[in-house]
Amino acid sequence: MIIRLFSLLQGLEQAPDDIDKRMKDALQSDCTRYAPGIEIICVRVAKSTILEIIRQRYEQIKEERTKALIAIEKQRVAEKEPETLKKIVIFDAEKKSFVSKIIMEQKLKEKESARRPHQIDNEMNFSWLIKEAEANKLKLTPQYLEFGFIEGTTNKTKIYFGKR
Structure with missing residues (x-):
């Protein structure tokens, strides 16, 4: 029965208005089951007053707990920050490497295309x-060589007409 009342009291945060009725119903159902003949007529739960010192201490503990949670989160963020920066640096390096590779391939293709006409000219000349x-x-042939000899000697021969 105590466990049942405790579970009933835990739900107070949700519906504090009908606590008297809920308490009466819970007590009546237990009395009907375990002690027949007892009838609960009315239950009144008075709102308890908390001492100011206890309330302040409770609020102080709650505030300290919140500060501790904030400190833990700050520590997690501080631990993750270098990791995040490392990932950013790696990503930037990979991006630069990729861009550099593309630029180098483009330059290589340009040189190849500039070299191609010269290669074609060389092949044609060859x-x-x-x-x-x-x-x-x-x-x-012996006939062509003789023709070249005759042609060469006739070109060098000078013919003079006249007295000299």
Whole structure:
């Protein structure tokens, strides 16, 4: 019965207006069950007065508890702050690395595209030189060499007309 009254009194914060009725009903149901014939007519619970010293002490304890909770939260925040800063620094470094990688790839592609026309020109010139070398190789016949000799000597020969 005491446990039941205690659980009834714990609900006072929720509905203090009907405490008298709730107390009477709880007592009557227990009396009906355990002591038949007893009838509860009326119950009146007077509001208790708390001494000012006890109230102040209670408020002081409550305030200290709140301050302790605030200190604990500040400590948690202080512990998490370096971790958060570390994550921010890592994120920034990864972002810079990623941007740098993209810029380097872009520069590489630009150089590759600038090098490509020169490479094509070189390949064309090389191809032309190879064909010219093959053509010159085909020219190296005894008849062509004799023709070159005759042509060379006629170009250097000077013919004078007149008295001298």
